[in-house]
Amino acid sequence: MVSAGTEDRCGGLPGVLDWPCFSLAEAGAVGPEADDRFMRLALEEARRAAAAGEVPVGAVVVLEGEVLGRAHNASVGLSDPTAHAEVLGLRHAAAKVGNYRLPGAALYVTVEPCAMCAGALLHARIARLIYGAADPKAGAVASVLRLLETPGLTHRVAVTAGLRGEECGALLRDFFQARRPAAG
Numbered sequence: 001m002v003s004a005g006t007e008d009r010c011g012g013l014p015g016v017l018d019w020p021c022f023s024l025a026e027a028g029a030v031g032p033e034a035d036d037r038f039m040r041l042a043l044e045e046a047r048r049a050a051a052a053g054e055v056p057v058g059a060v061v062v063l064e065g066e067v068l069g070r071a072h073n074a075s076v077g078l079s080d081p082t083a084h085a086e087v088l089g090l091r092h093a094a095a096k097v098g099n100y101r102l103p104g105a106a107l108y109v110t111v112e113p114c115a116m117c118a119g120a121l122l123h124a125r126i127a128r129l130i131y132g133a134a135d136p137k138a139g140a141v142a143s144v145l146r147l148l149e150t151p152g153l154t155h156r157v158a159v160t161a162g163l164r165g166e167e168c169g170a171l172l173r174d175f176f177q178a179r180r181p182a183a184g
Helices: 032-053 085-097 115-122 166-180
Strands: 009-013 018-021 058-063 066-072 106-111 129-134 158-161
Touching: 032 066, 032 085, 032 115, 032 166, 058 085, 066 085, 066 166, 085 106, 085 115, 106 158, 106 166, 129 166
Parallel strands: 106 129, 129 158
Antiparallel strands: 009 018, 058 066, 058 106
């Protein structure tokens, strides 16, 4: 369930695969001021993407108040369909800690993750996802699909939606409007 991030979520199958359970405080929910600060960093990354001609999406991975990774979309520049902000941010964070699993970490991203990125969050064992704008065409957290709520998953992610959503959405609208031919 997508929520305001007020409840604890645990993953795992008791007796089979036991994944750590994190309270929201342990999952980087250190308060609205910190959430806002990290989303502003993600917005900076999104603006970098736009300046490079990429779809303006930015992501920041945080653990215990420390930024482990930050990135923006780079699919065009890298000729890589997997070079989404979330995936690149997770790669940076995993390299920094020396492990592809990032238990207890939070991911801040300006737009609702797609199916690929939602899957990457699960594989990385991200504890908390905070996103800005909904993606009514490809969002895989709440808009089109609800992948993080799939029954039988061995991990759950706490989700906070809509943080700086209008600002995040405006970046996308402005980017695509600038690329459409003028009507007339």
